[in-house]
Amino acid sequence: MHRYWKAALALAAAASLIAATACGDDENDTSGDATAAPTTAASASPTAAAGTTYPATVTDMLGRSVEIPAEPVSIAAISPTAVEFVYAVGETSKTRTKSVSFPAEAMSAKDIGSAYQPSLELIAGEAPDLIVADSVLQPQLKNDLEALNVPVLYVGASAFGDVPRSFRIIGEALNTPKGEEMATALEDQAADIEAKIPATKSKVLIVNGTPDDFFAALPESYVGDLARLAGADNLAAGQPSNAPFPGYTKLSLETIVASAPEVVLAITAAPGQTISEGLAANPAWADVPAVKNQRIHEIDAQIFLQAPGPRAAEGLLTLAKLLYPEVFGQ
Amino acid sequence: MIAPAAAPRTTPTRPRIARDVMAWGVPVALLVAAVLLALMFGATSLSPARVVDGLLDRGTPLDRTIVYEIRLPRVLLALAVGASLAASGTLLQGVTRNPLADPHVLGLTAAGALGVSIAIKISADIPQPVLAPVAAMGAFSGAALVYGMSWRGGVSPVRLALSGVAVAALFTSGITTLLVTSNLSTQNALAWLAGGLFGRGWDDLHVTWPYVAGGLLAAVLLSRSMNILALGDEPARSLGLSVERTRVLAVATAALLAGASVSAAGMVAFVGLVIPHAGRFLVGDDHRKLIPLSAILGAALVIYADLFARVVVAPTEIPLGIVTAAVGAPFLLYLVRSKT
Numbered sequence: 001m002h003r004y005w006k007a008a009l010a011l012a013a014a015a016s017l018i019a020a021t022a023c024g025d026d027e028n029d030t031s032g033d034a035t036a037a038p039t040t041a042a043s044a045s046p047t048a049a050a051g052t053t054y055p056a057t058v059t060d061m062l063g064r065s066v067e068i069p070a071e072p073v074s075i076a077a078i079s080p081t082a083v084e085f086v087y088a089v090g091e092t093s094k095t096r097t098k099s100v101s102f103p104a105e106a107m108s109a110k111d112i113g114s115a116y117q118p119s120l121e122l123i124a125g126e127a128p129d130l131i132v133a134d135s136v137l138q139p140q141l142k143n144d145l146e147a148l149n150v151p152v153l154y155v156g157a158s159a160f161g162d163v164p165r166s167f168r169i170i171g172e173a174l175n176t177p178k179g180e181e182m183a184t185a186l187e188d189q190a191a192d193i194e195a196k197i198p199a200t201k202s203k204v205l206i207v208n209g210t211p212d213d214f215f216a217a218l219p220e221s222y223v224g225d226l227a228r229l230a231g232a233d234n235l236a237a238g239q240p241s242n243a244p245f246p247g248y249t250k251l252s253l254e255t256i257v258a259s260a261p262e263v264v265l266a267i268t269a270a271p272g273q274t275i276s277e278g279l280a281a282n283p284a285w286a287d288v289p290a291v292k293n294q295r296i297h298e299i300d301a302q303i304f305l306q307a308p309g310p311r312a313a314e315g316l317l318t319l320a321k322l323l324y325p326e327v328f329g330q
Numbered sequence: 331m332i333a334p335a336a337a338p339r340t341t342p343t344r345p346r347i348a349r350d351v352m353a354w355g356v357p358v359a360l361l362v363a364a365v366l367l368a369l370m371f372g373a374t375s376l377s378p379a380r381v382v383d384g385l386l387d388r389g390t391p392l393d394r395t396i397v398y399e400i401r402l403p404r405v406l407l408a409l410a411v412g413a414s415l416a417a418s419g420t421l422l423q424g425v426t427r428n429p430l431a432d433p434h435v436l437g438l439t440a441a442g443a444l445g446v447s448i449a450i451k452i453s454a455d456i457p458q459p460v461l462a463p464v465a466a467m468g469a470f471s472g473a474a475l476v477y478g479m480s481w482r483g484g485v486s487p488v489r490l491a492l493s494g495v496a497v498a499a500l501f502t503s504g505i506t507t508l509l510v511t512s513n514l515s516t517q518n519a520l521a522w523l524a525g526g527l528f529g530r531g532w533d534d535l536h537v538t539w540p541y542v543a544g545g546l547l548a549a550v551l552l553s554r555s556m557n558i559l560a561l562g563d564e565p566a567r568s569l570g571l572s573v574e575r576t577r578v579l580a581v582a583t584a585a586l587l588a589g590a591s592v593s594a595a596g597m598v599a600f601v602g603l604v605i606p607h608a609g610r611f612l613v614g615d616d617h618r619k620l621i622p623l624s625a626i627l628g629a630a631l632v633i634y635a636d637l638f639a640r641v642v643v644a645p646t647e648i649p650l651g652i653v654t655a656a657v658g659a660p661f662l663l664y665l666v667r668s669k670t
Binding site for chain 2: 096112120121127139149295
């Protein structure tokens with residue numbers, strides 16, 4: 001009885017959300033793409049489907065075959081990326097992690113703690129029929145989650161190419177055409193940007209940390225991959241991945257100054273002074289072209305670091321505009 | 331030693347019964363209450379009736395999942411870890427005749443944890459069944475190193491304790507080195523070494539319990555020899571005890587128990603140090619009583635500590651090792667001030 005009530009509520013919430021996003025301001029929906037109009041109209045109805053027949057077997061981002069017996073109506077997403085993926089295809093999650101602040105609708109979902117150690121009891125307590133976990137942050141939770149006897153689907157992104165894959169996986173699992181739509185729109189957008197990148201690329205340095213202690217993102221990191229697609233000539237390329245997190249490197253100040261970055265993209269990980277403020281005030285950086293031309297930019301930590309994936313379209317466009325404002329606008 | 335001095339000699343049974351109820355009944359009641367409370371409380375609270383229904387699979391599937399799949403294996407692992415550490419500490423305090431000895435202080439847990447860290451550094455997704463023997467082997471080699479370093483034609487309790495402290499510092503610095511030079515995924519994999527039972531389930535219990543059961547059995551079998559050893563090396567020899575063999579077996583058993591607890595819960599400090607003192611307070615120095623009673627008390631302490639770690643900042647958790655240290659550190663200070 002209880003379960004049905006929850007299911008009905010979830011369905012109603014999902015339906016209203018789909019309706020809201022369909023007439024919302026999402027860039028991809030209003031891009032004027034020929035295919036956008038019919039599919040958007042279709043997703044306004046809660047019965048819109050991607051043609052998935054249940055029981056379904058979906059291969060997730062960890063390469064696991066996930067058996068989903070019936071169309072999920074009660075979804076538990078357990079990382080910032082997983083939550084955003086679920087909402088991005090027009091569904092709702094019963095759960096969220098503590099640090100989630102996007103989308104606003106997700107804030108009313110149950111707080112289950114940190115993504116590294118979510119409360120298994122609270123996840124089970126929401127009686128989900130699908131758990132959506134993070135293939136980058138949470139592979140070590142696989143056994144714990146599978147013990148809950150609920151199908152566990154892993155999505156996530158450590159590179160741009162993972163994003164359309166994750167969208168297709170989640171679209172298929174939840175039987176919503178929004179997954180394929182988002183994936184196609186993202187691939188089209190990347191191709192579109194690639195075609196417009198000028199022949200002479202900007203020399204870019206991407207840094208992450210605090211003004212006093214930061215690491216440079218390699219092209220192999222998520223933000224580094226997005227910057228590569230946006231036409232960055234990454235000055236850290238070829239350096240060893242020797243920072244505490246994969247895909248980042250520790251560069252000496254001399255190396256950085258000598259490499260003369262034209263654009264610096266900064267992700268400040270801690271509250272307080274931002275990296276861009278710190279570098280602009282540092283005399284050692286005074287002659288660096290990016291400082292002289294005021295092209296040090298803070299970029300969103302959630303989009304590029306903490307919740308990589310679902311907002312890749314927004315992220316890619318942001319980077320393209322920062323690197324080539326003359327082509328992509330301010 | 332805690333029997334009333336004025337007890338009349340003609341009726342020795344009544345105060346003895348009262349003493350036994352106090353010494354055994356209270357710890358057993360504490361342990362039973364710990365298990366029940368730990369099954370009832372967590373990020374959500376369940377009534378005792380729902381706990382029973384969940385255990386017997388008569389209630390809702392959700393109660394079954396929370397009680398049987400999530401909480402019960404974790405509570406049983408806390409029980410196993412607490413019993414192991416307490417028995418290990420009792421053996422080590424007996425062998426070294428030092429009230430400050432325990433598997434943590436003497437470097438056995440650090441040695442087990444270093445073994446696990448190296449294994450995880452080699453492969454971040456190494457399966458749990460492999461970690462238990464790795465931790466046990468690490469603790470054994472740590473024990474061998476401690477024992478070897480203190481050997482000078484024989485092992486004196488003082489040298490054993492001192493070389494243990496040195497080895498503990500060495501291995502702990504080794505773990506720190508591995509941690510700071512690792513990438514994020516390895517650091518995640520190593521996070522539980524700080525002491526915690528997050529996400530432990532039946533798989534982990536199945537791996538751990540044979541080591542714990544074997545170690546506890548060995549500890550009980552050693553208890554008579556431990557009593558004789560407590561008289562001092564010379565008196566023990568004159569009573570026909572093989573002193574070195576007893577010491578080696580006791581240290582090896584302590585290492586096995588420490589390794590088992592490390593593979594299940596990482597480095598949980600102070601349990602092995604504090605509990606034997608509480609046990610001695612209740613039943614005196616007889617290892618035949620002290621070892622089982624310490625195991626019961628240790629089990630109860632770790633279950634309560636893990637419960638606290640789960641509920642105090644729910645839905646997040648604090649590491650179990652921090653809770654036991656918060657309980658153990660003041661007790662250690664009290665011990666230092668009252669016994670020296």
